[in-house]
Amino acid sequence: MGAGPWDPELLTLAGRDRLARADVVIADYLANPALLMHCRPDTLILQRVRGKHSGPRLAQDEVNRLLVEHAQAGKRVVRLKGGDPMMFGRGAEEAKVLRAAGVDYEFVPGVSSPIAAPEAAGIPITHRSHTPSVSFVSGYEAYEKAGLAVAWKHLANSAGTLVLMMSVKNARTNAAKLVDAGREPSTPAAVVRWGTRGIQQTVVGTLADIADRMDAAQIRPPAVMVVGDVVSLREQLAWLERRPLFGRRVVVTRAARQSGGLLHALAGAGADAVAFPCLEVAAPEPAEREALDAALAPDRLAGLEGVIVSSPNGADALFDALARLNLDARAFAGKLLAAIGTGTAARCQAKGLRPDLIPAKARSEGLIELLRARGLLGGRWLHVRADQGRKLLAEAISEAGGSIELVIGYRTVRPEVPGLLLDSLRPVADGGEGYDAICFASGRTARHFLETTGERFGADAARGFLEQAKIVAIGPVTADALAALDLRVDAVADTPSDAGMVEAVKGLFPKA
Incomplete structure (x- = not known):
């Protein structure tokens, strides 16, 4: 099943249905942990992780074994993959393992990042005045090591847009291969990191300098590279960056089933809205x-x-x-x-x-x-x-x-929170994504937040993370409760509503 590019609103209705009925979910690290809130409380969640804090990483052989083992035990299993399972996602390889074991399966498509990320950056991958075609290419050398060489000469001389996946590590090499194969060094190029998120990064240049610009911007995976004249349209079409809270990561601590309105409102204002339920009814x-x-x-x-x-x-x-x-x-x-x-x-x-x-x-x-x-x-x-x-x-x-x-x-x-979501709260320098603001609707959610993060990181570290962010209370009563927990309150919503909370967050981060 495809989880989409990250934005939880881009999960398909079919995907939400499968998660709600799943007994077991095996999720990749590029699947937004917020999607797991659609699962039942008793669903077994296993995660393929990335990063020094997230625990042991499941090898592919182990994933295959777990898929077969749980399915043969009569469980309904969801293999949750970032983007789409058939777009560089090993969906076909895992399906072959299931077929050999006599396990029934289905594919549930997801919104794929080579389409969604450029679109979120204001770059159309096709345009009737620029190009009639697009090619999706692996920018990772694993395919070449397997004897599946990329046809660089063909790609360099095509008139279409190129979208290179998994292209951060080899960006310089891949750009040089295209130039050596005949593509003009002045060809526009862009790299989009974390496409569709409120912390999306976009770097624009040419094949001649895009790698240097990426280094200067410290671009890290996950990212896609777009090569072609369509990149020049970004200046006219960019839209996500224009929103008032773009670039801000805001944590919502309400119960999972009651956080949707505020998450939607924050995302609509451009924020990277994070569902972190600290209360369950x-x-x-x-x-x-x-x-x-x-x-x-x-x-x-x-x-x-x-x-x-x-x-x-x-x-x-x-x-x-x-x-x-x-x-x-x-x-x-x-x-x-x-x-x-x-x-x-x-x-x-x-x-x-x-x-x-x-x-x-x-x-x-x-x-x-x-x-x-x-x-x-x-x-x-x-x-x-x-x-x-x-x-x-x-x-x-x-x-x-x-x-x-x-x-x-x-x-x-106090509900259970997926470990991958917890680890994403670490500061960027500590291997996480950090957060700029956190919204509390009651003193109890704040107490549960401190307990949950304290168990994961230690009490001092959990409070340290909070000190680096802005704290927003839904009203005076909540503000008093936060103060009683020795937490600094940076803003109090004028009205105890989703709109009031969003306006309070905006007030903390005025757009220049």
Whole structure:
């Protein structure tokens, strides 16, 4: 299965489906670890790694053995490859091994980097005014060692665009071979590293000087080289670099299933958005679920002023409980519904019930002010929330002579994070990609981030990584919680929303 060039939004729908149903995933290092968040929590993930910190590298023979072993054990196995499995991806070789072992398989295409990377750099590989053809070529000598010599003379004299894969190490040699075979030294050439990512690098020159320019820019793999007149169009067509957060790597720590909106928004602003889930929503304990169901019984609801829901997950839990009891929104007839935050309100509306009370400040303090202003603080309330939270709301209602019944709708736990994704957080000088900013939506996600990274790198190193980045909090409550963890807060979103978080990040990195 092809994982695409890296951008997680370029995964195909078929690919997402296969990952969601996989029992075992064997992933190459060029497959974005964020894609693994589509897998079930119990999926066995094995990674072919690269770099001194990532552990032992799986040899090809070992990959072949694992594919056959797990498939013959009745498992659904995904072999996840960067780009497309048939474009210099050894997909055909591995399929032959499976066929010989009597294992059924399928190919799931992926967006290939020799097309996607130039496109993301504003370089069309064909153009009706420049060239009618394109050739994809291995820039790596392994093929020549196997007796499959590249036809340099033919390529040099063709009128088409050349896209050379795996061409960083041999860039100087390959450029010289093209010139020696007859291609003009002045032919435009470009190298695109990490195409489609917010940290994409593009170096433009000619066959005569492209290797020197790459050395000056310290270009490292993975990268593709484009040779041909179409390179000259980049100056007119470049688009990704124009976005405000281009070049910035931003980490999102929300639960995997709830991070999509912010990831999309950051990527739309040009950032290299990294999904690093530090929270996972889990079902409540059986006794907690029974307590929620009991609280929704008609005789218990009869004496209530209303119901308070403090998060979208709480709204889901509330309406799931109604469904279990064969009830619907009519159960709240004559009762008030209070939703803390516009996201929570939107989730309630999507479930068929419009909240009566939405505080201007999306936190407990805002709801307390609103209830006091409406003369409702002394009423009897039912509060549906997570297993952990502040006591401020309950204390204020109690002091006003009211009462609040707290029921747990869901629990939050610390999820497992793929090792390859963890290692990518290391600074560039330490073999990783580093990060420029990190977004926290709660103090608990920050605590889980410190625990997870501390276990991998050591507590001091984990905090050191944070000190090199900007920290963004979704609101004042989260900012206070981060401060309590002795973390510096560089920006607080004006509104507790995806748009507010993106604007806060933009404010930290103004475009020159």
